[in-house]
Every structure is written in structure tokens, then in C-alpha cells.
Amino acid sequence: MDSSRDNVNRTDQGQTDTRIVVDDLTFAYLRDPVLQGVSFTLQKNAIGLLGPNGSGKTTLLRALLGHLRVPPGKVSVLGLDMAREARSVRARLGWMPERGGVIEGMSGVALVAYMGELAGMPTRDAMQRAHEVLHYVGLADERYRPCQTYSQGMRQRLKLATALVHDPQWLLLDEPTSGLDPKGRVAILELVGDLAGHKGFGVILSTHLLADVEAVCREILVLREGKLLAHQSVTADTARRQVFEVEGFGPEEAFLTALRAEAVSVERDGRLILVTLDCGGDSDDEVAGGEGRTSEDGVGQDDHLRTAAGARRILAVAQRTDYAPRRLRRRPISLADTFYELIDTNESR
Amino acid sequence: MPVYERGYTHWESTGGRTYPPWWVIARRGITEPLRSRWFLLLLVLAWIPAVVKGTIIYVKARTGNLLDLLGGGWASLSGDGVLAFIEGQRFFVFLLMAIVGARLIAMDRRDNGLALYFSRPLGMFDYIAGKTLIVLFYYLCVTLFPVYALCVFGYLVSAGTTGVNTLVVIPLQTTLFCLFAGVGMSLVLLAFSSVGKRTIFITVWWTILFMGSEAISALFAAGGFNWLEFLNFAGQYHNAGSLLLGTEPRLDIPPVVSMFLTLLYAVLALLILRRFVRPVEVVS
Known part of the structure; x- marks a missing residue:
């Protein structure tokens, strides 16, 4: 009956552009701008959308969904301008809201099938898919229970199932682990990781949980x-950059002086000397799609090589200055370090 | 075993028939209340007047005009009789619409369901049309459908002597009136539903508008202030219906004025729906 949405099926689309492009997007609900000159291009990947509360994360997701009126040319998803073709794009996007998003009075399978039909799926397909995706998210045994009896973890999985039912190209997840216990959180993250890593979905994960x-x-x-x-x-x-912890004995001042010539920074942390080395890596290349070589334990082989090279540089300086390190260890740089550095740098400007 | 190892397969369409979103919303909303036994019982009760009227029509057909006094105009299948029957159904109309309609948008707003709906390829028209159809269906269930049944029944028991009037003209006029009144009332109820998140308050406001306005207008009329009958919400629809069904006006105000008022209600309701039915709530 409605042919405009018949092309929901990914095999029928013949579409090549799977990117999300945002170009100089500014948006205000009332007077205060919520988004200011935001520009980026996303290839299909697992992308974390980070920011403090009120930074505009949810608004940005809503702009990507076409919920907000934005000028033409500012937001383009899958090669289509959201100002003009938001409805057809939404057939290929899956959205998992932070709060609510579960219509009470329906069973899990009925809700997921209903959402599938609203996305333009044939009735029978929607029901079949509802069973499949509920099985996938681990709600197979609870699918006939009314939604209002679901626990918070089950609700989150149900919302993920409603986002998945029409087999979208991109998943937009707003705080998917909000209110979950550690076990439930791990289960949701496993699912999201699997969808992004193995099932070919683009995922935008909006959260303030850096982990x-x-x-x-x-x-x-x-x-x-x-x-x-x-x-x-x-x-x-x-x-x-790499941060190494060094501890040893010998002519420490000479060692520190020599290190300062080699390193980005040299600091003291109690008995430890913290040496930050510039590795010359290019983050832009990585965003553009370079994945690097990865070993079985999931750590990049390039990363191991960089660590070894950094350690050799420090040991060479120690040898030159007759300093005897008894401890040389690379300190991991967490996402939290990166995040807070970005935030602090911005604040100090 | 991690849950994802249970596997995920991409969807391949079977090429089955798809339906527009408004139809999907309406179908789900119409079938949902039918799962309640109490609701079904209410529907059955709402048909009792039609059964009584059918019985009178049958007896009249068998005994000639001897029983004309029984039921009066209410029992006839003229335009006047049909409008009187629909007016008599207003309690069931009020009740069914309140049960079905008060929660329709309020619950979606409460559960952040609007964002969920509008994350699908549907627009505001689909959403409002789908929700309106749900309320309209139950309005028609206790007004138009019984009239259809009575018209067919009346035609059959009179052995066709009532002619096309009972079988064509009256059903057509009634359809026009019921669609006009049903859509109008449904939009007003949905507008109420869209401004709140708690069903109980919406039901209270609907009760005040539907039943309270009639009571107040009746009080004023008793005091000689007949021109204040424009306060009677449901009465305006029936008064305007007298134009469509070719009967005497129901109120002391011209049916054209009632028609204008009902159209005004609908426009206001649409403006309110446009304001509140949004995927994103703007809070200052």
C-alpha cells in the first residue's frame, strides 16, 4: 500500500553512501544555541558521543533522526538530506531512547513487531523479525510478558530490539546502559560491540560513561x-604519545636533563619519573579508517612496536647518562585521561 | 555463552504487503481494548438500545400503525428517528470515547512514546490520523453501525416497502453526520489527551466538557437563557446534524452556528495537537 517505504530492505537499496555528514550545524530550541557550528563526517563504525550533561548529545542524535528542523544541507545521512528526506532515512535508522521508549500494555514481541510495521515492514515479516531479534538480545523467554513487568535491564534490551527489528544501517543509542546493574551493562555492551564489530552496523553511542x-x-x-x-x-x-614510569638509581639530574631533550614532558610523581614521549602517530588517519594490525588479545601490534621503541629511547638515554633503571613501565592512557584533557584544555581557553 | 553468539541475521523482505503507518496505528489501537471483557460488555450494552429499537420496528411492521405511539420518533427510521437514536447513545459515546481516547496520546507522552513513533518513517499526519481513527471507530460502533443494522433490518421486516429511503438515503445521511461528529469529537478528545500525561485528569476534563457542559446549558435553558445553549458541547454536533439529516434543530440556536462552532472546535483541537504532538519536547 505504501511503496515509499518498501525499500527498507537493505538488499534492495543499492545505496553506496553509508556516511553521516554534518556540516556547520547550529541549532537552538528557544534562544540559547544547543549546537554551535558542529561539523563531522562519520563512516560506518562504532562511535562514542561524549560530553558532559547538557552538552548537546541528545539534540545531535535528534538532528540525525530528523526530529529537529535544520536547514537543508546541514545534516546528510546515507547520502540523503535530512531536511528533505528524513522519513525515508528513518526507515534505515534504529533509535534507542534514553528514557521511556516502551509502550505499556503490549507484550515484548507485540511491541517489537508493531515498531517493525511502523518502519514499513510487512506484517508477517515484522512478527517473524520480532521473534528473531528478541532471541538475539536475550529476551526469547520473556517475549510474551507485558512490557511493564520487565526489569530495567530487560527494558533496555527490548528497546535495542525495537531499534533492530527493521534491520537499519545505523543505530543511534542514547545512554543504553543507563540504570543497569554491572551484569546488565556488560550484556548490553556485548550486544552493541557485536552489532558494530561483526554485524556491519554503524553505531553512535551517546553516553557520559567513558568506560x-x-x-x-x-x-x-x-x-x-x-x-x-x-x-x-x-x-x-x-x-x-606514550607515558612511561621510570624508577632507578644513578645520576638522576643528568638523566632528567637528557630526557628533557628527548621527551615531550618529564615530571615527577613521587619516586617515579613520568616521561611522555611523542610517537608521531596521526589520529586523523585512524579516524579515516585505518584499523592497524591487531593481535589475538585485541591489542594492536603497532602499539606493541611503539611501546618497544619508546622503551628503547629511554634506555638509550639512561645508558648515555649512566642511570640504572630498575623499573620501566608504560602507563596506559585511558579514555578518561583524553576526555578530561580535552575538556580542561577547552575550559582554560 | 554471550548473548550475541545466539546469532543475528539481516532481514530479507518476503515482499509481503505493507500498510501505511496510520493504518498500523489505528489497527493496533482498535484491537487493543477488545482484549478487555469489561470493554466488550460495555459494547454489548451500548447495542441494547438498538436491539430495543429493532424490536419496536419489528412489532410495528407486524401490527401496522397500532404501536406508533410506542417509541414515538425515536423508534422510526426517519432522519428524526435516527438523530434521536444517536442523541440517546451519547452516554455510551462519552464513556467509550473516554475509555479509549483519553490515554491515547497521554500515555505516549508519558512513556516517551512520541520519540519512538517519530523515529520511524511516519509524520504527524500519520500519527494523528491513526489515533483519530481509533476513537472514531468506537464512536461509529455505537452510532453508525447500529443505524446501518437497523436500516437493513427495517428494510427486511417491511418486505422492502420502505424503499431506497431506508436502505440508501438514511444510511448515507447518517454516515455523513457520524463522520462529521465522530471526527470532530475525536479530535477534541485527542487534543485533551495531548496536553496531559495523566489519563485521570484528561477523563475529568472530558467529563466536564461532554456531560458538564450539557448540564450547565440545561440549567441556563431552564432559567430562560436559551441562547446559552451554545455551551452544550455534544449538543452542538446534534444540532448541526439536524442540517445534515434534514430534521428540526435540537437547540434554540441556528444549526449553522452549531456547525461553525463544531468546526472551530476541530480547528482548535488541530492547533493544540500540532503544538503538543512532537518528538522533542521543548522546555524553557
Whole structure:
């Protein structure tokens, strides 16, 4: 009956542009701008959308969904302008809201099938898919229960199932682990990681939980007060610089002087000497799609090589200055370090 | 075993028939209340007047005009009789619409369901049309459908002597009136539903508007202030219906004025719906 939405099926689309492009997007609900000059291009990947409360994360997601009126040419999803073709784009987007999003009075399977039909799926397909995706998210046994009897963790999984039922290209997840216990959080993150890593979905994960992003995302978008502070790979800082902890004995002042000539910074942390080395990595390349070689334990082989090279540089300085290190260890740079550095740098400006 | 190892397969369409979103919303909303036994019982009760009227029509057909006094105009299948029957159904109309309609948008707003709906490829028209159809269906269930049944029944028991008037003209006029009144009332109720998040308050406001306005207007009329009958919300629809069904006006105000008022209600309701039915709530 409604042929405009018949092309929901990904095999029928014949579409090549899977990017999300935002170009100089500014948006205000009332007078105060919530987004200011935000620009980025996202390839299909797992992307963490980070920022403090009120930084514009949810507004940005809503702009991507076409819920907000934005001027033509500002937001383009899958090659289509959201100002003009939001409805057809939404057939290929899956949205998981932070709060609510569960219509009470329906069973889990009925709700998911209903959402599938609203996305333009044939009735029988929607019901079949509802069973499949509920099985996938781990709600197979509870699918006939009324939604209002679901626990918070089950509700989150149900919302993920409603986002997945029409097999979208991109998933927009707003705080998917909000209110979950550690076990439930791990289960949701496993699902999200699997969808992004193995099932070919683009995922935008909006959260203020850095550990969630670190667990599943490869890129981050950092927003603060409506401005985009950074768009980089999660490991960009690891690729760009390394921090080593050094402890030893010998002519320490000579060692420190020699190190300062080699390193970005040399600081004292109690008995430890913290040496920050510039690795010359290029974060922009990583965002553009470079994945690097990865070993079985999930750590990049390039990263191991960089660590070894850094250690050799420090040992060479120690040898030159007759300093005898008894401890040399690389201190991991967490996403939290990166995030707070970005926020602090922005604040100090 | 991690849950994701249970597997995920991409969807391949079977090419089955798809339906527009407004139809999907309406179908789900219409079937949902039918799961309640109490609601079904209420629907059955709402048909009792039609059964009584049918019985009178049958007896009249068998005994000639001897029983004309029984039921009076209410029992006839003229335009006047049909409008009187629909007026008599207003308690069931009020009740069914309140049960079905008060929660329709309020619950969606409460559960952040609007964002969920509008994350699908549907627009405001689909949403409002779908919700309106739900309320309209139950309005028609206790007004138009019984009239259809009575017209067919009346035609059959009179062995066709009532002619096309009972079988064509009256059903057509009634359809026009019921769609006009049903859509109008549904939009007003949905507008109420869209401004709040608690069903109980919306039901109270609907009761005040539907039943309270009639009571107040009746009080004024008793005091000689007949021109204040424009306060009677449901009465305006029936008064305007007298134009469509070719009967005497129901109130002391011209049916054209009632028609204008009902159209004004609908426009106001649409403006309110446009304001509140949004995927994003703007708070200052």
C-alpha cells in the first residue's frame, strides 16, 4: 500500500553512501544555541558521543533522526538530506531512547513487531523479525510478558530490539546502559560491540560513561556546550604519545636533563619519573579508517612496536647518562585521561 | 555463552504487503481494548438500545400503525428517528470515547512514546490520523453501525416497502453526520489527551466538557437563557446534524452556528495537537 517505504530492505537499496555528514550545524530550541557550528563526517563504525550533561548529545542524535528542523544541507545521512528526506532515512535508522521508549500494555514481541510495521515492514515479516531479534538480545523467554513487568535491564534490551527489528544501517543509542546493574551493562555492551564489530552496523553511542565507549567504540565525538571539541579515534592519544614510569638509581639530574631533550614532558610523581614521549602517530588517519594490525588479545601490534621503541629511547638515554633503571613501565592512557584533557584544555581557553 | 553468539541475521523482505503507518496505528489501537471483557460488555450494552429499537420496528411492521405511539420518533427510521437514536447513545459515546481516547496520546507522552513513533518513517499526519481513527471507530460502533443494522433490518421486516429511503438515503445521511461528529469529537478528545500525561485528569476534563457542559446549558435553558445553549458541547454536533439529516434543530440556536462552532472546535483541537504532538519536547 505504501511503496515509499518498501525499500527498507537493505538488499534492495543499492545505496553506496553509508556516511553521516554534518556540516556547520547550529541549532537552538528557544534562544540559547544547543549546537554551535558542529561539523563531522562519520563512516560506518562504532562511535562514542561524549560530553558532559547538557552538552548537546541528545539534540545531535535528534538532528540525525530528523526530529529537529535544520536547514537543508546541514545534516546528510546515507547520502540523503535530512531536511528533505528524513522519513525515508528513518526507515534505515534504529533509535534507542534514553528514557521511556516502551509502550505499556503490549507484550515484548507485540511491541517489537508493531515498531517493525511502523518502519514499513510487512506484517508477517515484522512478527517473524520480532521473534528473531528478541532471541538475539536475550529476551526469547520473556517475549510474551507485558512490557511493564520487565526489569530495567530487560527494558533496555527490548528497546535495542525495537531499534533492530527493521534491520537499519545505523543505530543511534542514547545512554543504553543507563540504570543497569554491572551484569546488565556488560550484556548490553556485548550486544552493541557485536552489532558494530561483526554485524556491519554503524553505531553512535551517546553516553557520559567513558568506560562504555572505551569498551565498544573505535571513534569518539566529544561535545561541550554544543561545540564539537574532538573527533578522533579512541586510541588516538595512545598512538600519539606514550607515558612511561621510570624508577632507578644513578645520576638522576643528568638523566632528567637528557630526557628533557628527548621527551615531550618529564615530571615527577613521587619516586617515579613520568616521561611522555611523542610517537608521531596521526589520529586523523585512524579516524579515516585505518584499523592497524591487531593481535589475538585485541591489542594492536603497532602499539606493541611503539611501546618497544619508546622503551628503547629511554634506555638509550639512561645508558648515555649512566642511570640504572630498575623499573620501566608504560602507563596506559585511558579514555578518561583524553576526555578530561580535552575538556580542561577547552575550559582554560 | 554471550548473548550475541545466539546469532543475528539481516532481514530479507518476503515482499509481503505493507500498510501505511496510520493504518498500523489505528489497527493496533482498535484491537487493543477488545482484549478487555469489561470493554466488550460495555459494547454489548451500548447495542441494547438498538436491539430495543429493532424490536419496536419489528412489532410495528407486524401490527401496522397500532404501536406508533410506542417509541414515538425515536423508534422510526426517519432522519428524526435516527438523530434521536444517536442523541440517546451519547452516554455510551462519552464513556467509550473516554475509555479509549483519553490515554491515547497521554500515555505516549508519558512513556516517551512520541520519540519512538517519530523515529520511524511516519509524520504527524500519520500519527494523528491513526489515533483519530481509533476513537472514531468506537464512536461509529455505537452510532453508525447500529443505524446501518437497523436500516437493513427495517428494510427486511417491511418486505422492502420502505424503499431506497431506508436502505440508501438514511444510511448515507447518517454516515455523513457520524463522520462529521465522530471526527470532530475525536479530535477534541485527542487534543485533551495531548496536553496531559495523566489519563485521570484528561477523563475529568472530558467529563466536564461532554456531560458538564450539557448540564450547565440545561440549567441556563431552564432559567430562560436559551441562547446559552451554545455551551452544550455534544449538543452542538446534534444540532448541526439536524442540517445534515434534514430534521428540526435540537437547540434554540441556528444549526449553522452549531456547525461553525463544531468546526472551530476541530480547528482548535488541530492547533493544540500540532503544538503538543512532537518528538522533542521543548522546555524553557
